[in-house]
Amino acid sequence: MKIEINNLRFTYPTGLEALRGISLTIEAGEQVAIVGQNGAGKTTLVRHFNGLLQPTVGSVLIGDWDTKKYSVAKLASRVGYVFQNPDEQLFSKDVGTEVRFGPRNLGYSKEKIDELVTRALALTELSNKTETNPYDLSPTWRKMVALASVIAMDTPIVIFDEPTTGQDAVNVARIAHVIAKLRREGKTVVTITHDIDFCAENFERVIALASGQVLLDGPAREILGQEEILAQTYVDPPQLTRLGKKLGFKETVRSQEEFLNSLKNSIDASQSK
Amino acid sequence: MHERLSFYVKRNSVIHDLNPLTKVILTLALILIAFTSPWYWTPHLLVLVAIIPLSFIGKVAPEFFRTAIRIILPAAGFLFLMQAFFQPVGDTVIFKFYFLDVTQESLMFAFRNATRVIVMVSAFTFMLLTTHPSELMSDLTRRGLPGQFAYVIISTLQILPQMQAKAQTIISAQRSRGLDTESSFLKRMGSLSPLIGPLVFGSLAEVEERAIAIEARGFTSKKVKTSLHEIPDHSSDKIIRWGLVILVILSIALNLWPS
Numbered sequence: 001m002k003i004e005i006n007n008l009r010f011t012y013p014t015g016l017e018a019l020r021g022i023s024l025t026i027e028a029g030e031q032v033a034i035v036g037q038n039g040a041g042k043t044t045l046v047r048h049f050n051g052l053l054q055p056t057v058g059s060v061l062i063g064d065w066d067t068k069k070y071s072v073a074k075l076a077s078r079v080g081y082v083f084q085n086p087d088e089q090l091f092s093k094d095v096g097t098e099v100r101f102g103p104r105n106l107g108y109s110k111e112k113i114d115e116l117v118t119r120a121l122a123l124t125e126l127s128n129k130t131e132t133n134p135y136d137l138s139p140t141w142r143k144m145v146a147l148a149s150v151i152a153m154d155t156p157i158v159i160f161d162e163p164t165t166g167q168d169a170v171n172v173a174r175i176a177h178v179i180a181k182l183r184r185e186g187k188t189v190v191t192i193t194h195d196i197d198f199c200a201e202n203f204e205r206v207i208a209l210a211s212g213q214v215l216l217d218g219p220a221r222e223i224l225g226q227e228e229i230l231a232q233t234y235v236d237p238p239q240l241t242r243l244g245k246k247l248g249f250k251e252t253v254r255s256q257e258e259f260l261n262s263l264k265n266s267i268d269a270s271q272s273k
Numbered sequence: 274m275h276e277r278l279s280f281y282v283k284r285n286s287v288i289h290d291l292n293p294l295t296k297v298i299l300t301l302a303l304i305l306i307a308f309t310s311p312w313y314w315t316p317h318l319l320v321l322v323a324i325i326p327l328s329f330i331g332k333v334a335p336e337f338f339r340t341a342i343r344i345i346l347p348a349a350g351f352l353f354l355m356q357a358f359f360q361p362v363g364d365t366v367i368f369k370f371y372f373l374d375v376t377q378e379s380l381m382f383a384f385r386n387a388t389r390v391i392v393m394v395s396a397f398t399f400m401l402l403t404t405h406p407s408e409l410m411s412d413l414t415r416r417g418l419p420g421q422f423a424y425v426i427i428s429t430l431q432i433l434p435q436m437q438a439k440a441q442t443i444i445s446a447q448r449s450r451g452l453d454t455e456s457s458f459l460k461r462m463g464s465l466s467p468l469i470g471p472l473v474f475g476s477l478a479e480v481e482e483r484a485i486a487i488e489a490r491g492f493t494s495k496k497v498k499t500s501l502h503e504i505p506d507h508s509s510d511k512i513i514r515w516g517l518v519i520l521v522i523l524s525i526a527l528n529l530w531p532s
Contacts, residue, residue: 052445071453071455073451073452073454076451083442083446087471088446090471153451
């Protein structure tokens, strides 16, 4: 499902203008990472996608729905939103009930809920933990419960707010796996992240925000190469990308595989001289 | 995030520069005089010639009057009515309301008591408006108030806005999961548990973390602690304090004087 943002401006009641004229279109099935320094407006922006915040000026369209005309509970059927801190949403006595909460709110039939919950639990590798109390799990697994509880809602758009913060490498890989699966299912994924490696490896499109405006927007390969502009919003390109640049590779590399390929090509080129 | 932690309004004024203890004594003195002075009009005069002018000197008059109109006057008005109707004193009946007699004496009595309450509450409001709570507490701890006591006061002031912000995030998170918080009352009652659970668990965890954090900085250590923030205590403060104490003693003495 498509997200259309038209000249969005947002001012907090305190008078802080957090978004200063943002226009963007995110196509159905796109995987978008939003980067930028703290206070750039990333969270403020995505909170407009499910109506938690309403534009001061401009509009946000989710498919054909204007977020001004629908309640958050209603928009929840189109936009799933995984909050940063799982402890701020987990309340059930076991993982299974927790994950059922969202789809039940959306009013699906019992069979559909069962199916969605089973799938979400399998995807997040929680199938053997359905009976466990979420608070008996480690913080990394609690994060997965939060992911599962939103994925089970089967929304065409899923938002992740800093999914990898405070997670170990194993769990970051799990989260990447979940996002890859959502991509294959044709879902739109929007992720706020400070983890630039995670961003480089998992997202095709990167949007960099700086003081409430879009600084850069385009394919990850192009954006991550623009070291000087990214520095304006305190984002460093991934180490491999920077190393590739230092080594004089023509193309911007994003992953180990690409780096090794470019390295091999440049060695081959210098040997054939 | 930008919540105010207390009533305190930051301004530059003579009152703000007073030592916190001076302001506490001023407040207590106003209250004690209002309650002990034998002269009928003392509380009324205190409001007119002390508290209201002080709020202007302290540059907090707008905030002071806002609180007064919203909270203090309604409460005092209610007290006045209750006492005027139910105080069985005097026999100069002014009017009857079913079985209730309103006498001149009960009216006088109610008027004075209501004003005393106004003095009490408005003096405290004035102190809270011009004194930063942590400044007050660090000054009092330096003078020997137990740290635990100061901690209870300060943490209460800080925890409330934090809990409020936390509750807001939890509500947002659950609404994003399709929780309906805007429809009928029954539905909303049903949606309480997804909100209260995380709030209570989260707050308990925070209390523990806070306890560990302050203990890591030697909270219960018996050694005398230094303070980064020096709170000035001028000789003028001492003069004001002793002057107030003498006024209170005078007022009590006059009250006890066999007349």
